[in-house]
Each structure stands twice: as C-alpha cells, then as structure tokens.
Amino acid sequence: MAFDMYLVIFLIFGALCIAGALNLLLQRHPINSALSLIVVMTSLAVLYLLLGAEFLAAAQVIVYSGAIMVLFTFVIMLLNAGEEERTRGSRAAYLVGFPGVAALLGLLTYIFLSVRMPLGNAQLGGGTLVTTSDLSRVLFRDLLLPFEVTSILILVAILGAVALARKEES
Amino acid sequence: MHLACILPEVILTLAGVLIMLVDPLLPRTASRKPTGWFSVLAMVAAFAASAWQLHLAPGTAYYGVVQTDAFSVFFHLLICGTVLVALLAAIDSVRPEAHDMGEFFALILLGTVGMLLMTSAVELLLVFIGLEISSISTYILAGFRRRSGKSIEASIKYFLLGSFATAFFLYGIALTFGATGTTRIAAIAAALPHTTTPILAWTAVGLILIGLGFKVSAAPFHVWTPDVYEGAPSPVVALMSTAPKAAAFAVLLRIFYGAYPSIQQHWWSLFWVLAAVSMTLGNLAALRQQSVKRMLAYSSIAHAGYLLVAFTSFSLQGIAAASFYALCYVAMNVGIFAVISHVGGYDDHLWSITDYRGLAYRSPVLCGAMAFFLLSLIGIPFTGGFFAKFYVFSAALQQGMFGLAIIGLINSGIAAFYYLRLLTALYSKPAQGSPVLAVPRMSITLGLAILLSASATLLLGVVPRSSLDLAQRGAGTLFQTGHPAQAAVQVVNDAPSQ
Numbered sequence: 123m124a125f126d127m128y129l130v131i132f133l134i135f136g137a138l139c140i141a142g143a144l145n146l147l148l149q150r151h152p153i154n155s156a157l158s159l160i161v162v163m164t165s166l167a168v169l170y171l172l173l174g175a176e177f178l179a180a181a182q183v184i185v186y187s188g189a190i191m192v193l194f195t196f197v198i199m200l201l202n203a204g205e206e207e208r209t210r211g212s213r214a215a216y217l218v219g220f221p222g223v224a225a226l227l228g229l230l231t232y233i234f235l236s237v238r239m240p241l242g243n244a245q246l247g248g249g250t251l252v253t254t255s256d257l258s259r260v261l262f263r264d265l266l267l268p269f270e271v272t273s274i275l276i277l278v279a280i281l282g283a284v285a286l287a288r289k290e291e292s
Numbered sequence: 293m294h295l296a297c298i299l300p301e302v303i304l305t306l307a308g309v310l311i312m313l314v315d316p317l318l319p320r321t322a323s324r325k326p327t328g329w330f331s332v333l334a335m336v337a338a339f340a341a342s343a344w345q346l347h348l349a350p351g352t353a354y355y356g357v358v359q360t361d362a363f364s365v366f367f368h369l370l371i372c373g374t375v376l377v378a379l380l381a382a383i384d385s386v387r388p389e390a391h392d393m394g395e396f397f398a399l400i401l402l403g404t405v406g407m408l409l410m411t412s413a414v415e416l417l418l419v420f421i422g423l424e425i426s427s428i429s430t431y432i433l434a435g436f437r438r439r440s441g442k443s444i445e446a447s448i449k450y451f452l453l454g455s456f457a458t459a460f461f462l463y464g465i466a467l468t469f470g471a472t473g474t475t476r477i478a479a480i481a482a483a484l485p486h487t488t489t490p491i492l493a494w495t496a497v498g499l500i501l502i503g504l505g506f507k508v509s510a511a512p513f514h515v516w517t518p519d520v521y522e523g524a525p526s527p528v529v530a531l532m533s534t535a536p537k538a539a540a541f542a543v544l545l546r547i548f549y550g551a552y553p554s555i556q557q558h559w560w561s562l563f564w565v566l567a568a569v570s571m572t573l574g575n576l577a578a579l580r581q582q583s584v585k586r587m588l589a590y591s592s593i594a595h596a597g598y599l600l601v602a603f604t605s606f607s608l609q610g611i612a613a614a615s616f617y618a619l620c621y622v623a624m625n626v627g628i629f630a631v632i633s634h635v636g637g638y639d640d641h642l643w644s645i646t647d648y649r650g651l652a653y654r655s656p657v658l659c660g661a662m663a664f665f666l667l668s669l670i671g672i673p674f675t676g677g678f679f680a681k682f683y684v685f686s687a688a689l690q691q692g693m694f695g696l697a698i699i700g701l702i703n704s705g706i707a708a709f710y711y712l713r714l715l716t717a718l719y720s721k722p723a724q725g726s727p728v729l730a731v732p733r734m735s736i737t738l739g740l741a742i743l744l745s746a747s748a749t750l751l752l753g754v755v756p757r758s759s760l761d762l763a764q765r766g767a768g769t770l771f772q773t774g775h776p777a778q779a780a781v782q783v784v785n786d787a788p789s790q
Contacts, residue, residue, distance in 0.1 A: 233495050267298070267354040268418040271409060274305060275425045278402050281312065282432035285395040286447075 132172055139165035156194045163187045177257050297353035297360045297412070299345065300338040300368055301405045307334030308401035315394030324393035328383040331397040335376045335404070342368035342408075350769055356476060357415040363766030366615055367411035367542040373748070374535045374622045375404050380741035381630035382527035385638055396436060400531065403429030407539035414550070416465045416475040419543055423461065423507070426539060427454050430532045434524035440639070446523025453506065453516045461503025467496035468551070480551040490555070497552055497559050501566070504547075507540040510566050510600060511573040514593045518581075521589035526633030526640065529585065533592050533629065534622040541599060541618050545611055548603065549770050556606050563603040564696055570597025571703040578710050582644050584632060587710060588625075591669060594707060595621050598684055601700055605687040611767035613683035616760055620668070620676035620752050627745030628665040631658055634738050635731055645714055650722035655731045659718050661742045666715050668749045670708045676752030683760075 142161035149155045167182040261269055295302065311327045318324070342365055350361040358364075379400060386393060406425025413419045431454060435447025469475055471492040472483040487493055505513040521529050548559060574594030581587035599621065602614035635651065635658060636642045652659040668675035681704065688697045752759060 230495070233491055236491065264355050265357070265415070265417060267357045268415065268421050271418065271421050271425070274402055274405055275421055275428070277309075278399065278406075278425055278429050278432075281395055281399060281402070282428060285392055285399070285432060286435060286438070288392065 128172060132169065135165040135168040135172075139169070152198045153195065156191065156198055159194070160187055160191050163191070294353040296345070296348060297351075297358055298409075299341040300372065301408050303338045303341055304334055304401045304405045304408070307331060307337075308398045308405070311394055311398040311401070315398070318394075320391065324391065324397075325383060327394045327397050328379065331401050332376065332379050332383070334401060335372055335379060338404070338408075339369060339372040339376065342372055352414065356478075357418050358409070358412045359414045360412060361766070361769035362762060363542070363546070363615075363769050364412035366762050366766040367538060367618075368408055370538055370619050370622060371404065371407050371411065371535045373744075374538070374626050375400065375531060377626045377630060377741045377745050378527060378531040378535070380737045380744070381530055381626075381633055383737045384735040385527045385633045385738070386525070392436070396433070399429045399433055403433070404535070407535055410539040411542040411546075414477045414546070416468065416477070416480075416547075416551075419547075420458075420462060420465060423540070423543070424458060426536045427458065427507070430528075430536055433528045434520055434532065436528060437525050437638070440523070442523035443525065444523075446520040449516055450520045450524075457503045457506030457513070459503075460499045460506075464496045464499030464501075464503060467492050467499065471496060477546060477551040481553060484552065485554045493552070493555060494558055497548075497555065498562070500547060501544075501559070501562055504540050504544050505566060508537050508544070508596045508599075509593050510596045511570040511593055514570070514574070514596075517593055518577075518586045518589040521592075522583060522585050525638055526585070526629055526636055527638075530626050530629030530633060533589075534626045537592075537596070538618045538622050541614065544603070545614060545770065549606075549611060553606075560604050560606060563600050564693070567597050567600035567604065568696060568699050570594065570600060571700060572597075575703045575706045575710075579706065581710075582646075584636070584643060584645055584648060584714065585640070587645070587714070588628065588632075591707065591711075592625065594703065595625075595669075597703070598681060598700060601688050601693070601696055602684045604693050604696060605691040607687065607690065608764065608767045608771065609683070609687040609690060611770055612760065612763040613680075613687040615763040615766055616756070617680040617684050619759060619763070620680035620749070623676055623745055623748040623752060624665045624668040627742060627749060628662060628669070630738065630741045630745060631662045631665070634658065634734060635662075645717050648714065649717045649720055651731070652719045653721070655734070658731065658734060658742075661746055663715055663718060664746055665749065666711045668753070670711045671704055674750070674753045676749045676756070678753055679756045679760075680752075 139162050142158045142165065146155045146158040146162065149158060163182060163186040167179045167187065170179040170182060307330065311330060315324070315327060345360050345368070346362070346365045348360055350359070352359045379397070382396070382400075386396070403426050406422045406427075406429065409422035410419055410426065413422055431447055431451040434450050435444050437443035465475060468480060471487045471489050472480045474480055474483060484493060502513065506516075509517040521533065524532065548556075552559060571594050574590045574592075574597060578587050578590035578594065581590060599614055599617045602610045602617060604610075605613070635648070635655070642648065651662070664675070668677035671677040671681045681700075685697050685700055688700070
C-alpha cells in the first residue's frame with residue numbers, strides 16, 4: 123500500500139502548503155506572514171520529494187527556506203514596519219472578487235478531483251530527472267538559453283529598482 | 293549558427309549593458325542624449341540583423357529553444373521598427389536636464405530583447421522569461437515620471453495586475469506540462485492528441501488565454517489600460533501600447549496554432565467572445581472619454597478585439613491577417629502617440645479633446661500627421677488601417693463567421709464617430725476665451741519618427757503586397773512546426789464544403 127502512503131503524505135503537505143499560503147495573506151503582522159512562508163516553502167520541498175526530485179527538494183530547503191527567508195526576516199526587522207492602516211475594502215471586491223475566487227477555486231478543485239487518478243503518478247520529465255547530473259544536463263544544455271536569459275531579467279529588475287528608488291535632484 | 297539565430301537580441305543586450313556601464317562615467321551635468329542616439333543606432337543594427345536572418349535557413353538553435361523562421365523575422369522587424377520610432381520620439385520629448393535617461397534607454401533596449409525572444413521562442417519557459425523581461429521593463433518605464441502621482445499610480449497598477457496575469461500564464465504552462473509532459477511547442481502539438489488528461493489541457497488553454505489577454509488588453513481583462521496610458525509618460529505609451537502587444541499577439545499565434553491546433557474546436561469560441569466583447573466595450577467606452585490618451589487607450593482595446601477576430605479563422609489567411617493587422621496597428625498607434633508626446637508635453641499639460649481644438653492653426657504639419665493617423669485608425673482606404681480590417685474580416689467571413697464580422701463592422705462605425713470628434717476638434721477654431729497654449733517647435737528626431745510611422749502607414753495602405761507576402765510566409769512556417777497542425781487545418785478547411 124505504498125501508493126496510499128504517498129497519497130496521504132501528499133494530502134497532508136498539500137493542505138499544509140495551502141493553509142500556510144492562506145495564513146500568509148491573512149496575517150496582519152509581516153513577521154507572521156514571513157514565518158508562514160517558511161511553512162509553504164518546506165511543504166513544497168516535501169512535495170518535490172514525493173515527485174522524485176531529490177535535488178530540487180534539497181535546494182528548496184537550503185535556498186528558499188534557509189537563505190531567502192533569513193533575508194526576508196532581516197529586511198522586516200530593519201524596516202520595523204509598523205501597524206498598517208485598516209480600510210473596509212472596496213465593495214466591488216466583496217461582490218465580484220470573492221465569488222470569482224470561489225468559482226475559480228471550485229473549478230480547479232473539480233478539475234483536479236475529476237482527473238485524480240492520472241495525477242497520482244505524474245513524474246517530472248518522465249522520471250529521468252533525479253540526480254544532480256541529470257539536472258545540470260537539463261539546465262546547461264537543453265535549457266541553456268532560458269537559463270542565461272534569466273540574467274537579463276534580473277538585470278532589468280535591478281535597473282528598475284535603482285531607477286525608481288533613486289532620490290530625484292531638484 | 294546558434295549565435296546567428298539570436299543576433300538581434302545579442303546586439304541589443306550588448307548595447308543596453310554598454311549604456312549602463314558608460315552612464316555612471318559621464319559627468320553628472322552632462323546631457324544623456326548621446327545614450328539615446330546610441331540606442332537608436334543599436335536598434336537600427338538589430339533591425340538590419342533581423343532582416344538578414346530572413347536569408348538563413350529556417351531552423352532552431354540552442355537545443356530547440358529558439359526558432360528562426362519567416363514568422364519570427366516578421367515580428368522582429370515589426371518590433372525593432374516600432375521601438376526605433378518610439379526611441380526617436382522619446383529623445384527630445386523628455387526633459388533635457390534629466391539624469392536618469394541613461395537608464396530609460398537601457399530599459400527600452402533590454403525590454404526589446406524580451407519582446408524579440410517572445411516571438412522566436414518555441415519553448416514555453418523561454419516565452420515566459422521573455423514576457424517577464426518585457427513586462428518588468430514596461431512597469432518601470434510607466435512610473436518614470438516620478439514627481440507625478442498619476443504616473444506612480446499607473447506603474448503600481450500595471451505592476452500588480454500584470455504580475456497577476458503572468459501568474460495565470462505560468463499556471464497555464466504548468467498544466468500544459470502536466471497534460472503533455474513537455475514545454476516545447478512542437479512536442480506539445482504532437483503529444484496533445486494522446487494525452488490521458490485532456491481536461492488539464494483545456495484548463496491550460498483558458499489560463500494562458502487569460503494571462504495573454506491581460507497583456508494585449510482584451511476585454512474583460514482591460515481595466516488597467518486607460519489608467520496606465522493616462523498616467524505613463526506619452527513616449528512610453530507610444531512604446532508600451534504597440535511593441536509588447538505585438539509580441540504578445542505573436543506568442544498567442546505561436547501557442548494556439550503551434551501547440552494547441554488539435555483542440556481548436558475547444559478554443560475558437562473563447563476567441564469569438566473575447567473579440568466581440570473587446571470591440572464593443574472598447575468602442576462604447578471610448579465614446580465617452582474627454583482625455584485624448586484615455587480615448588486612445590479604449591481604442592487600443594477595440595483594436596485588440598479586431599485583431600482577435602482573425603484568431604477565430606483557423607487558416608493560413610487568419611494568421612497572415614492577424615500578423616498584418618498587428619503591423620498596421622503598431623505603425624499608426626506609435627505615430628499618433630509620437631505626435632501626442634510632443635503636443636501634450638512630457639507632463640501632459642494638454643490632455644483633453646478641448647485642448648486639442650485648433651491645433652491646425654498652431655502647428656499644421658503635426659496636425660496633418662495626427663489627422664492622417666486618425667483616418668487610418670478609422671480604416672479609411674489608402675491607409676494601413678483599411679487593409680488590416682479588410683483582411684481580418686475577410687478571413688473571418690471565409691470561415692463563415694458572419695455574426696462576428698457584422699459585430700466588427702458595426703463597431704467600425706461607432707469607432708468612426710469618436711475619431712471624427714477629435715478630428716473636427718483639431719480643425720475647428722479654439723473656443724473663445726480659452727488660453728492658446730503654444731506648441732514648441734518640432735525637433736528633427738520627432739519629425740523623423742512621425743515621418744517613419746506615417747510613411748509606413750501610407751505604404752501599408754497603398755502597396756501592402758510585400759509585407760503581406762512576408763506575413764503569409766510566416767503563417768506558413770507556423771503551420772509547419774507541428775505536423776498535427778496541418779492535418780487539423782485540412783479537417784477544418786474541408787468541413788464546410790461537405
């Protein structure tokens with residue numbers, strides 16, 4: 123009954139992941155949101171593990187749950203963000219937004235439930251993407267150009283941050 | 293061979309990085325205009341490199357990630373030409389004392405790299421990265437007028453809604469991978485008929501359409517457009533209302549005709565609805581606008597609708613008509629925004645239709661150019677706009693889409709009304725007692741920008757043959773990428789005759 127165990131683990135960590143994501147949005151204090159993000163990242167790592175991507179799972183824990191989250195909490199503490207101003211929200215969001223989100227969630231849930239069985243044995247890249255060398259073959263050969271072009275993406279983002287944050291001389 | 297396939301992108305990346313390296317070395321008080329001239333030069337080089345790519349044998353590079361063919365070259369030329377005009381219009385429109393213009397031009401060049409990659413990518417991950425590069429650079433450019441609250445509001449709105457849309461697109465890619473096990477467009481087309489989870493593929497189609505619908509501002513995903521166009525500096529609007537949209541349309545064409553032809557019966561009706569709603573909503577809302585930029589924003593929504601009409605026709609003519617419409621649309625739209633960025637000024641001190649009254653008496657040449665672009669937007673013969681509409685609607689009629697063609701024709705009539713309202717304002721005497729605001733002298737670069745876009749609009753309306761031929765060649769290569777596509781075309785084309 124190995125399949126059932128996988129399913130149980132998937133359900134537990136999938137639910138944990140969604141709960142963490144919801145908590146991240148609902149918390150009022152930024153530090154609580156940052157801590158919920160750690161829950162999301164770690165549960166995602168477990169899901170990667172279930173899909174047979176060990177390297178990705180390890181990288182997820184080290185890079186996201188570790189390094190990036192430390193950076194996040196540092197920034198929040200340095201900025202010392204105070205209490206935010208509360209508003210009642212727009213009526214349009216209540217009237218259209220919530221039913222819209224509920225409908226989309228319902229639709230996706232229905233779709234995923236109706237094709238549950240085939241999704242049970244989904245595998246990343248046909249099951250060949252397991253070791254570090256497999257991963258590097260994909261990263262540095264098959265997807266070399268997208269990988270390199272990502273540097274332009276990051277460059278543009280840095281450039282924009284500098285351009286928008288710079289003090290304007292008068 | 294590999295480098296030749298991405299030569300225009302390489303040229304623009306190097307130029308953008310070079311500008312960023314040189315900019316801090318210039319004295320603080322020095323004018324940043326030379327960086328603008330340098331980016332114009334780089335764009336001309338990229339245009340030439342794209343034209344040269346036409347002589348390469350069509351093929352893929354970097355392990356099948358990018359593809360050089362007539363379709364990608366057509367959109368490369370279109371985007372490079374448009375950005376060139378937008379750059380020329382920007383050089384003299386922005387404040388001469390600005391110190392951040394080096395970043396402005398570098399962002400435009402790097403953003404163009406993203407757009408070019410979108411049109412030549414045949415791997416959805418690269419499409420996504422290209423889309424993000426082009427989107428992020430336009431979010432920043434929209435907020436470049438930092439002292440204006442409207443500009444910052446535009447930038448933030450555009451950023452939030454745009455990121456939201458990109459998430460939809462990315463989710464669509466993930467579900468496509470779930471259904472077919474691949475993200476290569478040709479491989480998706482091959483795997484799709486045998487997928488065990490077709491419902492995932494249908495959901496993916498819907499999500500991708502939502503994501504790209506935002507990017508091309510098709511209704512009902514259009515709400516950001518008027519606010520962003522109103523708040524962003526006009527030279528930036530000249531860029532972002534044209535080139536990134538054309539790139540997004542190229543992606544739509546490539547994904548839907550290249551990867552999803554076998555489930556065409558499921559998606560054509562989505563395009564039908566999007567086209568009808570975009571045309572009608574865009575034109576009706578444009579009727580009520582007082583601001584020229586807002587009116588043109590709604591008109592661009594309507595034009596996205598006309599273009600989407602071509603998607604309902606599943607044929608070579610449909611793809612060629614969509615590509616040709618994109619070309620005509622960018623030519624006239626970049627032109628009219630080049631005029632507006634000069635008349636309205638960088639700070640938009642002339643913004644309403646009333647402000648434009650009597651422009652003919654103050655600046656007859658500029659006014660003549662603006663009138664010509666307006667006539668083309670209406671779709672008067674001897675302008676690009678006429679042939680663009682003609683080909684789109686004839687492609688729709690060929691497939692028996694009479695209802696959509698009728699909706700489109702009625703909309704063209706409604707559209708003529710508000711374009712003519714601005715046109716008559718241009719040529720009527722200014723209202724009594726209203727202060728006459730002087731329009732500064734036109735600079736050479738702006739004149740060049742307007743001349744380029746006006747002659748392109750005129751040539752597309754008088755001798756559309758050569759560009760239409762290239763569009764048709766491009767359409768042909770799009771159908772060749774996946775063999776199931778051709779089979780599906782046969783089925784669809786044979787169906788009505790039986």
